[in-house]
Every structure is written in C-alpha cells, then in structure tokens.
Amino acid sequence: MFSLKISKILVKGCEKMISSLFICHGAPTLVSEKNEYTDFLKDLGSRQKPKAIVIFTAHWESEITTISSMDDTYSMIYDFYGFPKELYSIKYPAKGSVEVASKLQSMLRNHGIESKLDKNRGLDHGAWDILYLMYPKADIPIIQVSVNPFLAMERQYEIGRAIRELGKEDILVIGSGSTVHNLATVDWNSEKVEEWALEFDDWFIEKVEDNDKDTLFNYRKLAPYAKHAVPREEHIVPMFIAMGSGNRDKPKLLHQSYAYGTLSYICFEF
Template structure:
C-alpha cells in the first residue's frame, strides 16, 4: 500500500533551481515508486471534478508569464491512463461525487513542476484532476477519502498546491522566511500531525495569519484532498523550507 502526499509546487522556476527542496523532491521520487499517479492540481479549477483521460502523451501548459525563456521549452512527456481515470471516476460516482472525463487538457505547471523533479524519466502514467476551490474543506476531504483505496493498488495520490501562497508578499531577493508565514505553517503542521481535522476544516477562522497566507483557497485545497486519501494512522511532515520570504515548501505524507 502506498500513502498519499501533499506537495507545494512553488514557482515555475522550481524545475531549474538547486536547493534543499529540489534535492528533497528528487530523493522522494526515488523512495516512492507507484504504478500510476493521480495528481490534484491547484492550477486546474472547475465546478465539476474533471479527470484527464487520455492514453497518449500530454501536451504542456505553460500557465505563467514573464519568466525566463528556458522554462517555456521544458518538456515532460508523461502519458495518461484511461484505465486509472475510469477507475477514479467510478470511485467518485459510487460515493455520490459528480465528475467528468477530459481527454484533451495538457499538464499544467502545478503538475509537471514537481513531477519533472521527482520522476525525470516521465515513465509513470499520470492522471491529472481538477479542484473546485469553492467547496468547503470537509467536502475536499471527502473527495480524497472516497478514493483512498487507490493506495491499495500502488497508485499515488498527490495534492499539488501550497500552504502560504500570497504572491503580493513574495520578495524575490529574500533568502529569509517571514515570521508570519512560518507561524501559519507551524500551526497547520501541529494540527495535521495530531489529526485535528475539525480544527483544520476551520483553519480560516482559527489559524494565525490565515487570510494573509491564503488570500484565495485554490492552492490549499489539494492538501485537504491528500489528507482524505491518505492511509497513514498518523500524518507526517516530510519537509519544510521557504523561498523568496513567504513562498512555502511543505510536504506531508498522509
């Protein structure tokens, strides 16, 4: 059985950076060797949960602007899996979660940014899934819980987003983490490690600096989905670091 994980995918430049977090991701990919990957990405929003269902190689989506030209030439030739997509949709349907298949959408940087570092050979089938940031956190958790059995088939569920994600506070010249960002993350970490789901569901009212850290919820949603799909009795923090003052790099194993 394989666990689920939540990853912060950072900025698009992550794939060409060299730091503690990129080293961690490369090492993590060597430790986790799934048969397939289902990745919920903060960069694909839809009202109805939408599942990539192509069998051939994904096109690339460069959903960012004003970054170095080399990033727009990055290729990650991963293939999809219709079989896993249909399995996932069946699990959701059984539990009353509406979903639909999409055989055309490419991989966005919320997916390929981390997969490029973890699995550079692009030899593991990928199924990309959208999120709805307007669902309550309890609902996000339920979506994850409904697909928990994927882990029994060695299918890794990844939630790809961020905890602290306020681009207005990013300082591209800073190498020191801002105290308020760390305080918010430390609060999350404590609640996650203690499986305090009810408090986490209400993080926006209870966590310090929550509205500053999470001005819009699309990037934290994948954490709750990964939490629901986990098979560990006790969640575990695998990594914590920061870039550009407030950009959080956290990984949980659920």
C-alpha cells in the same frame, strides 16, 4: 533562489509504500534550481515507483471534479508569465491512463461525487513542476484532476476519502498546491522567511500532525494570519484532498523550507 532551512527538520525517508502526499509545487523556476527542496523531491521520487499517479493540481479549477482521460502523451501548459524563456521549452512527455481515469471516476461515483472526463487538457505547472524532479523519466501514467476552491474543506476531504483505496493498488495520490501562497508578499530577493508565514505554517503543521480535522476544516477562522497566507483557497485545497486519501494513522511532515520570503515548501505524507 534560496531555500531556507528552519529549526524543525524533519523526516527523511519513509518506512513503507506511500499512498498519498501533499506537495508544495513552488514557483515554475523550481525545475531549474538546485537547493534543499529540489534535492528532497528527487530523493522522494527515487524511493518508490508507483503504477500510476493521480495528481490534484491547484492550477486546474472547475465546478465539477474533472479527470484527464487519455492514453496519449500530454501536451504542456506553461501557465505563468514573465519567467526565463528556457522554462517555456521544458518538456515532460508523460502519458495518461484511460483505465485509471475510469477507475477514479467510478470510485467518486460510488461515493455520490459528480465528475467528468477530459480528453484534451495538457499538464499544467502544478503537475509537471514537481513530477519533472521526482520522476524525470516521465514513464509513469499521470492522471491529472481539477479542484473546486469554493467547496467547504470537509467536502474536499470527502473527495480524498472516496479514492482512498487507490493506495492499496500502488497508485500514488498527490495534492499539488501550497500552504502559504500570497504572491503579493513574495520577495524575489529576500533571504529571510517572514514571521507571519512561519507562524501560519507552524499552526497548520501542528494541527495536521495531531489529525485535528475539525480545527483544520475551520482554519480560515482559527489559524493565525490565515487570510493573509491564503488569500484564495485553490492552492490549499489539494492538501485536504490528499489528507482524505491517505492511509497513515498519523500524518507525517517530510519537509519544510521556504523561498522568496513567504513561499512555503512543505511536504506531508498521509
């Protein structure tokens, strides 16, 4: 695996406590690789230890926002096929938090957003893939949350706004997904980022950094190669939720690199 550095690099480090992040979780193999992006994630995790993490994962879809609510250790979900067998033995023994799950549900309810609790679901690779690198001790309570890719992007943003106060309680919100996520275009042997993928991401990054929410909400019509980069929206939805939950006046791009020709490795702080 390789991780392509591009011309716009990028901010290392953060001046204050982070309240919200969007993180591209990449392929499941990310946990066993060493490259620019894995080094970045390890460094990012070392910079702060939140009291809890609320993570919206692209690999859990439901019509109603569903929140993991347990105090026990999560089981592992290996929601991928055909990868090296050692990936199916990786353990990330994080525990949940009924208290934080209840707080999250109350915040959503106060903003008229329906949700429900789930006491059984394990951690999917959209969650453990990045947490394994950022917080390898698995000693932070994790609250995993589903996404609904069929809601308008304005609604996704509103879900994030409803839980914005979590950052003031030292609870980190992470949206785990991807910007360019078209698996049909992935080339496992490529060492060159495709121009269309870079053009889409550069457009998206510019609009995020400018806080141009109205344009971003309509990215499907306005962004170059949008339907090619995002054939289905479950992986980009967590970005809009993270954007809504952030407390920064101006979003910050922390990292941008690529793998396998088109797979984005991007991280925003909101």
